Amino acid sequence: MKTRDRAVILVILSAIESYLFLHFRPEWRPLGGIGRLVERFFIANLVLWVGYAVLIYPYFVSHLRKLPSVPGGYFLTGNLLEVRLKQPQGEAVRQWMEKVPNEGLIHFREILGRDALIPTNGAMLKTILHDNNYDYHKPSRLVDIIRLIIGDGLISVEGDMHKFQRKHLLPSFQVKAIRDLYPMFWAKSCELTHRLKEASKEPEIEFGVWCTRVTLDIIGIAGFGRDFESLKNPDDPFVKDYQDLLEPALMKTVFFTMALFLPKAILMNIPFWHIPKNLSRISGTLNEFAYNMCKDRRAELNDLKLNADDREQRKDILSLLIKSNDFTDRELSYQVLTMMGAGHETTSSTLSWCTYLLAQNPEYQNRLRAEVRKHLPSPDNIATENITAAAIDNLPLLHGITQETLRLYPTVPVTLRVPIKETILGDSKLSAGTMIMISPWAINRNTEIWGKGAQEFIPERWIDEDGRINNSGGATNNYSQMTFLHGPRSCIGQGFSRSELKCLLAALVWKYNMQLTRDKDSYYPAGVITTKPANGMWIKFTEIAD
């Protein structure tokens, strides 16, 4: 039940109580009349209701308390602080899943003792994400904040609006469309290796920023037909704004955790706090930038001087959406912001972890280098060589290493859903609004699903004995690999991202040897909605002769 509905019920109840009170005890009529009486009953009812909701319902009435539960937690904050503040996000859930025997659901407490659930097996995840997907929404308060950054694009909308947007965006992400992007992915990967030449003379570089720049350039070209050239111009204010927005910081974690229970109007106006102020500023800049880009592109496509062939040639996502004529410029700008937000830092972070895992496992690095050098041209020869999807996709170790990195380092380690009405999940009845925490990090590293070596880097999982690639990693159930989720709200860009990653990694390993330069424990993921290496990805690159 929504807070507003509860308030209305309390007011009606207080009015009835006041009427009955005056009817039976007119001599006790207070000074100030009926208004004062309703007010007093309202306060008393509110106190009783809060007491019931906080002290009685969760511990003595709720059916969910009988589910296998996470021990510990505090009275006011339940287990929420442990689950939100412990980095990497999802690690607390992973540990609970290993320790609390369960049959698909684990119960824990969020703020004020409220019930929250963690689905732990394929059947539960399938019910939430596939079978009854549209009965579960993202928490509206959190989405209100995300909307500030990416507007009402595919990530933020629900229900019929989501179905509409997804249907119109899907053609740009189908296999054929992605296949056409390989030459561009390869060209940008080669450019990255060229620009790293100077930096590779340094004893170490923070490779994470290079990953951000190259993936931003790629989404710029594929998404909007515009090369941001951030590999060339690292000081571009637009690139800096994005880095600022996504840089992991404890205060950002606190901010997004508060967004779960504080309305946007309060959260964004907390005085003397730079996080909401920064967010407002960056959101304004990005919105204006995206809107102008959509307006300009529409004008370009409508320009009578552009011949039919040129118009046909514009195949970036934005141009396709403009040509379909289904969206206004403002709606298009939301999709631009969404693609930009979802489509570069996610892949960028995964690429950082690929290099980390290879630097940590030199034998795999050498084997991968042998594979790509045997089958792919040198990245130095970009002017004369091109690349096809088949050339990249048929390399088993490249496939195994990218898949295994995606499994071990899901960039969205935790996501949330709430049922929008009373719902049955497994054998449990959930009230509307019960928080459900889905953790790709915990599922992808669960020993029951992936065996004793669940936390180890084993690319061979994704390669059959006869040397062919497989897409299951040996797991028996689709819902064992949750990096992109599953169902109608799974990541629309997963094919895009896998192909982009393979091209980038192949070119890098072709040209460079990679070594970690810092203590192994200083490399770990942090962040709230998406994660990045907490202290940067410090790597020594050494160029290898052709």
Ligand code: HEM
């Ligand atoms: C390694 C890279 C990536 C990872 C790990 C990733 C992960 C995810 C996840 C977990 C979701 C679901 C979030 C939720 O519903 O709570 C999602 C949704 C989405 N992703 Fe990705 N993503 C990646 C790359 C991309 C790329 C490259 C694009 C675009 C070019 C993209 C666009 C989107 C969009 C638009 C959605 C919303 C889909 C919907 O709700 O229908 N993602 N992504």
